[in-house]
Amino acid sequence: MFAMSITQKLSTLRLPPLPTIGEIIKLYKLKAEKQLSQNFLLDLRLTDKIVRRAGNLKDAYVCEVGPGPGGITRSLINAGVADLLVVEKDTRFIPGLMMLNEASMGKVRIVHGDILTYKMDRAFPGHLKKQWEDDVPNVHIIGNLPFNVSTPLIIKWLEHVANRSGPFVYGRTQMTLTFQKEVAERMTASTGGRQRSRLSIMCQYLCNVKNCFTIPGSAFVPKPEVDVGVVQFTPLIQPQIEQPFKLVEKVVRSVFQFRGKYCHHGVANLFPEEHRLKLTEKLLMLADVDPTRRPYELSMSHFRDLCNVYRQLCDQDPNLFSYNFREELRLKKLHRISHKTS
Template structure:
């Protein structure tokens, strides 16, 4: 679906004087071969799909999305300097594009997709996609926030198993797909893989961006799983995984100990025993199944010991009100 003749993205940047802002981690992707490849990596057929692009900037990915035949494209842009160039694209698209000026970290996706697209979670994903060339500075907190929404099935995931196709710093992308024993395995590996099927589609050389960052980037595709691999609340999983990876090169028992007050020396041992984990295993060697057992064991201990769930070892003064209660006699 071709757009009418328009200035090139390079010309748009020159006409509107859209220099990148370093503090916003802005790096423009101007190679049309790569932007079209990124759009193709979203799936074979986008005709009739509703897509949300985060951080469109001057519109280098926006154009191939519109040309792919999407039914409607919503874009979320924080930098108001880009709004006029995006309005130019919106007009050229024949009203198939909506522009939202705001911070994607605070954006609510509840109302931008029609309810008619909703599908039961167990069925095939809806014709809804989220795509974006993310600023490296916000990519990690944003993907954790979206994993939380996937776990709770709200925002863009109240419509079903909405897919994502996003760019990350190559090292971050490699962490997301890292398997046990891989030195890259981290908290991100567990938090993304337990909720989604995660695939690294291709690597983008840093020289393809303007200005070129010091690192390469990679495109990652996420499809939410019908059933999460860890069947416990997101906040519990995130807390256990974060603590276990506090000391990723040390034995996992060291991170487990930080989940409990120092005086409760028996609780870490109880958690390890309940989970049937080798306490000398390093965090990056643990499988998702082992993390699942650790989460279940932690929840069991918290159930028997009210108040433990609110303990934060790094910030006891400012953490939520915590008061340890002795176990009941049950």
């Protein structure tokens, strides 16, 4: 009898229905801020599709970046995640996220902060950590990123991948994120492709990168001028270039500085003026790179060899890596200005 009464009581309990995103927007009078590159995704069929693309998230531990009014948040709750950490910079969205937390019986942990500075290495329980060589951990990063932070944020996370720090202390944490369609195409562009860029090399030397699908701009409120690509990153067990991240970044940035010119123009900017010609020729020769190739024509193995030889040259001259071509130009400009005014 006692057992039956408990059963009857439990049968009357129901989770409160989650409010629609439109209802949350109206309730809290939310409006996307253009200067913050905010665009709301209200269609739950699309937010569900993003979440499905991340894999089976039942009992997973997820960090959602920039949840805004909570479209993807709601889809993540419905996917049965074990723990959902949301990091939101804009205080206007916090009350709506708190409502979603209450409706999901406390599954949502809300952090009011900037994802660019938030430290994720202690965000989840230590027992989730896996060795780098193991399967991917049950930890995910998901988000509809504002356009103005998407590129610096992915570069920051790629550096964490290289150093196995931040969200990657748990292992090869997967990321499923949105970018402008053109940026998504750059990240996945192959050698010789029209969109091949610095971002292509930086993403692909560390991760398996998949351009999953495109969401039309008309699906967002307000409608952006571009379509949006959903991209998934899975860190590689072995990076394609085994050099420090900052060194790889410097070489790749220099090479792509003159994307439409022969690659030797960009390579030359790695070296001080007094040794530029000699060291440029030496680097290209030892790396076996044709100086008349365009940057987008260089394969990953070309960049690997360029980085390896540049590292050798830096080991021979410890001051070489600190050389900054742009700083040299800035100082020359200041010198000319001061010379004219004196």
